[in-house]
Amino acid sequence: MIVIGVILLTAILALWAITTGAIRFLGTDDDPEPGGGAGTTQPTVGSTAAVTEGDLEMQLRSVRPAGPGKLGVTLTVRNRTAAYVSFYGESQELVSPDEHTVSGAVGLTSLEPRESATVTVVFTVPADFRADELELHAAPGSPGRRIPLG
Template sequence: MDRNRVIVIAVVLVVGLFAIWAITTGAIRFFGSDDENPTTTPSRGSAQPTVGSTAPAVDGDLQFRLVGVRSAGPRELTVTVAVTNRTSAFVSFYGESQQVVSTESRTAHGAVSLTSLEPKESTNVTLRFALPEKFTAAELDLHAAPASAGTRIRLG
């Protein structure tokens, strides 16, 4: 058998096995969330819910609860959030999709980070924000996915 043919067959088998694994474990979902209690998510144009700092907030597959906020310097903010995967599928939480919102409605994006959550897993995630000059942080704008509507939690 020709060497190139063996390589092609091996690659096809590896890709096929990966696809079967991804579909059966829920790593890839074709039909949206498998959330047990589906809720409607507000569109970005509608008013976003704002919750107290100790109450959980939900966006898509994830639930968030503020754990702590601290200044890491004159223009750096560190926020710790408990993130819970509400589904029976693997979910990723992207730090760069999160924002801190100022009292003047200006925003600062979180640093690049990735946290993978197993089904029903909860973990604390530390988000780091580099703040512009004269920025007073008021709310945290959290997103389960980069394009999700998001939910807000007051910082004070």
């Protein structure tokens, strides 16, 4: 009986830590390692003005290679509310001039009320893909706001 109680307590604490952002294993707050950007067309950072979408304020910091066929987009994300919210990496999109899109890798960053975090979203891009804009979404299915790149 004690073993079951310890397992349940551990599961509850792990769930709490993940949902409150105490443990962030699905996303990363670190910049990707430079180099190894073969096959990626490197856009430059265009607008660096913060945009507001839903409960989040997001500001583009950098775009850089994150390995072969990958781009890392670093953002500062701020929760504008008094409630807990999450930032979903897979909801973010790179947009080409002909409106083709590439979604970010799965990643979740939980933000406490009024908290800011630096988040890097990694995109796997086809060899011929040219990113023209970044479309940022506060939540899956939200309208999004576009930021021009280089």
